[in-house]
Amino acid sequence: MALPRRLALVTAPRPGEGFGSWTDRMAWLNRCSPGVMADLLGLELRGSSPEVRPRVCGVRADDGVRRAVCAATGVAGGAVDRMHLAVFDPGPLSAAAVLSVGETAARASAGREWVEVSGSRACPRCLLASGGVWQLWWKLSCAGVCPVHGVVLLDRCPSCGCVLRWGGTRPRVLPVAWSRPPTVCASSVGGRPCPQWLPLARVRPASASVGEFQRRWLEIAYGRGRPAVGGVEVSAAEWFAAFRACVLLLRLGLPGVLGRLHGVPGWCGQALLEERAERGPYGRRFGWGPASASAAAAFLIVVMPLLEAADARELSGRVRPLARAAIEAGCFGARPLARLEVPEVFARAVTSHAPARRWVKTPW
Numbered sequence: 001m002a003l004p005r006r007l008a009l010v011t012a013p014r015p016g017e018g019f020g021s022w023t024d025r026m027a028w029l030n031r032c033s034p035g036v037m038a039d040l041l042g043l044e045l046r047g048s049s050p051e052v053r054p055r056v057c058g059v060r061a062d063d064g065v066r067r068a069v070c071a072a073t074g075v076a077g078g079a080v081d082r083m084h085l086a087v088f089d090p091g092p093l094s095a096a097a098v099l100s101v102g103e104t105a106a107r108a109s110a111g112r113e114w115v116e117v118s119g120s121r122a123c124p125r126c127l128l129a130s131g132g133v134w135q136l137w138w139k140l141s142c143a144g145v146c147p148v149h150g151v152v153l154l155d156r157c158p159s160c161g162c163v164l165r166w167g168g169t170r171p172r173v174l175p176v177a178w179s180r181p182p183t184v185c186a187s188s189v190g191g192r193p194c195p196q197w198l199p200l201a202r203v204r205p206a207s208a209s210v211g212e213f214q215r216r217w218l219e220i221a222y223g224r225g226r227p228a229v230g231g232v233e234v235s236a237a238e239w240f241a242a243f244r245a246c247v248l249l250l251r252l253g254l255p256g257v258l259g260r261l262h263g264v265p266g267w268c269g270q271a272l273l274e275e276r277a278e279r280g281p282y283g284r285r286f287g288w289g290p291a292s293a294s295a296a297a298a299f300l301i302v303v304m305p306l307l308e309a310a311d312a313r314e315l316s317g318r319v320r321p322l323a324r325a326a327i328e329a330g331c332f333g334a335r336p337l338a339r340l341e342v343p344e345v346f347a348r349a350v351t352s353h354a355p356a357r358r359w360v361k362t363p364w
């Protein structure tokens with residue numbers, strides 16, 4: 001494969017930036033469309049149609065991508081890797097699973113791996129301050145709140161209603177016909193780019209405590225924290241399995257579980273109920289990640305203090321409302337947590353609340 005020619009204008013990737021964000025900013029700097037920039041970077045995303053329609057891009061860089069990007073821009077392989085979702089593996093996602101699902105499913109992996117490969121959430125204030133740098137973690141389904149600005153992330157464009165960066169009525173197509181300012185929605189609506197300037201989008205403030213939960217969640221996601229469940233040190237993969245298990249237990253126990261939770265703000269219960277309408281409990285999307293930034297924030301508020309319990313006894317006490325509500329709803333029979341490899345300390349905390357009768361099964 002011939003390597004691409006060196007581009008005259010290059011902007012360096014910023015800390016935490018996603019690959020699609022950087023290539024968009026490269027395109028904007030070079031006054032071309034994202035589709036043309038993908039060609040100039042040698043990404044080879046074009047298939048049989050003239051459109052640039054990447055099936056999965058930005059998940060894991062291979063040698064070809066690293067070499068081509070380095071030849072075109074001088075950006076080193078390590079920096080390219082850091083812009084790909086694989087930095088969250090193992091932890092909130094498995095890159096191999098994202099790639100395998102992405103080959104077949106229309107919405108690559110939003111279900112199984114709790115990540116939006118093509119679309120993203122966003123903090124309008126971060127976009128304003130950075131001139132349009134999109135953080136990689138905004139693609140994770142558990143992204144709810146900006147810890148820097150203390151606001152709930154934006155799910156959709158307030159003007160056209162499309163999921164941000166998803167592409168609008170021509171989903172997952174990198175525009176070839178128009179350039180895309182990094183701070184503008186630019187989803188395709190009726191064949192034209194949506195002109196909404198995203199830093200102007202109205203944001204909802206979030207409490208300092210949920211911002212702090214999101215910050216600690218991210219530390220573990222980036223492999224920087226020392227994850228623990230009920231005072232027992234666990235691997236990042238186990239920690240996220242326990243986090244997911246709590247999300248599923250919460251969904252199973254709605255709405256009854258809300259009466260058992262103490263100190264949870266009213267909007268939080270509302271967000272969980274609205275989320276349930278979209279995600280389950282019996283629908284196909286029951287096991288998907290949080291459906292909105294508000295739902296993600298609500299799950300953080302309930303689940304983080306639970307996992308951060310000081311010891312196994314405290315963990316058992318905090319798991320109790322979730323486990324009891326799910327058991328009373330008769331939901332354990334279908335083994336709703338079957339695929340989750342949770343740490344032993346968490347499994348014991350949940351099963352300790354199942355009454356010792358033969359017909360009450362464990363959720364695994």
Ligand SMILES: [Zn+2]
Pocket residue numbers: 123124125126127146147148149150
């Ligand atoms: Zn922000």
Ligand SMILES: [Zn+2]
Pocket residue numbers: 157158159160161162185186187194195196
């Ligand atoms: Zn829009």
